[in-house]
Amino acid sequence: MSSVIATGLLPRTAETRPGGLAVGGVLLTELARRFGTPLFVYDEEHLRQRCREAVAAFGPDGVAYASKAFLCTAMARLAHEEGLLLDVASGGELRVARHAGVPADRIVLHGNNKDEAELRTAITAGVRYVVVDSFDEMDRIERLHATEGLPPARVQLRVAPGVAAGAHEAIRTGGNDSKFGFGLAGGVAAAAVRRAAASPAMILEGVHAHVGSQVLDAAELAAGAAAVARFAAEVGARRLTVGGGLGVAYEAGQRAPSFADWAAGVRAAVRGAGWGGAVTVEPGRSIAAQAGLTLYRVGTIKRIEGVRTYVSVDGGMSDNLRPALYGSRYEVFLPRCPGAPRPLRARLVGKHCESGDVIVDDAALPADLRVSDVLATPVTGAYGYAMASNYNKLPRPAVVFVREGRARTVVRRETDEDLLRLDVAGPAELAAPGPVRSAGADTGAPR
Incomplete structure (x- = not known):
């Protein structure tokens, strides 16, 4: 063996x-x-080397670390020091990133069900952009703008391109049957672009998609990138984010593509789909695992x-x-x-x-x-x-x-x-036990 x-x-x-x-x-x-x-x-040196390899493959400002893979103050600081943006998926992750000293304009906020408090914090702080996931989220952004005077939110629209990839059904996120994003099918994504572009509460920065996780075939990631790039080019988007998903080897015999291989495949795919601008990716697992x-x-x-x-x-x-x-x-x-x-x-x-x-x-x-x-x-x-x-x-x-x-x-x-620590009742606050009634005793009280 x-x-x-x-x-x-x-x-x-x-x-x-x-x-x-x-x-x-x-x-x-x-x-x-x-x-x-x-x-x-x-291994801190390993983490730093992987960050540098990702930046070398996709260029400055071309990589946002998907902090859901692993986040603490030290990790957020390390990723920032190595030139990565930070992709956060909740108000809690946003707080950790800010606590680490990451400037708000180096942070991207994700999430399929952001509440008003999360949106308020992100917009007020001035995050780079909010990845908008639904029309309900647009309602919340517009309400905050109208009633609280918040500045317009810079947004990217998450699109479900109809391409799903990944090693397990639970981590395939880009298909038509997904809780994430506006579907390309039926013109839903196009309607979202029109609404965001016309709204005084939003500044439309671009289009985003993520097709899945733990993908060991770079061609699958390229296919997802091509689908969203085609749409981004059609609607005249300014920026394009194709998500993360690059897998890693967990067992002997497995092989994973390099960042350079991933970058080459994505660039060829988006060019073929008519996209000529820059591309941002969001690796997490492939940085930290x-x-x-x-x-x-x-x-x-x-x-x-x-x-x-x-x-x-x-x-x-x-x-x-x-x-x-x-x-x-x-x-x-x-x-x-x-x-x-x-x-x-x-x-x-x-x-x-x-x-x-x-x-x-x-x-x-x-x-x-x-x-x-x-x-x-x-x-x-x-x-x-x-x-x-x-x-x-x-x-x-x-x-x-x-x-x-x-x-x-x-x-x-x-x-x-x-x-x-989170329990409300401390030892001194516990109620004293009541009298123990012997079996068969009858006090005459209702039962």
């Missing part, structure tokens, strides 16, 4: 040392000892004769929902011996009260795996921490960035106190 280290799934600074695998110059086993587990570890990995500690090894072996770790679906949500697949390895053969087959599971709490269904592991070992799942930098929850009241893990032999906490681990 080949080792994970040979698959190209690890962060770029990963190297094998006498004590095991190191990332950013720090042993993973040492990180687990210092910061505890579960733990998200990001391979830069991150998750460390767990083994708590139980349960061998069921004639059935399978279960290996349980101290995290699970609360820090990686993708296997349960999308059927996503991962590799797993032992940081203390990353190059070891992996003949043991086992189901790697979490500690949640769900049979579906599976991290890797048929994991390949070293034969000498033991309780208390640290395990690592690579390529968890996107949609791991971003989707983390407190299911079963587990505190969410810490996040550390590693670089040049140093590790720094960028998101601290939640504590038991954090789990009670």
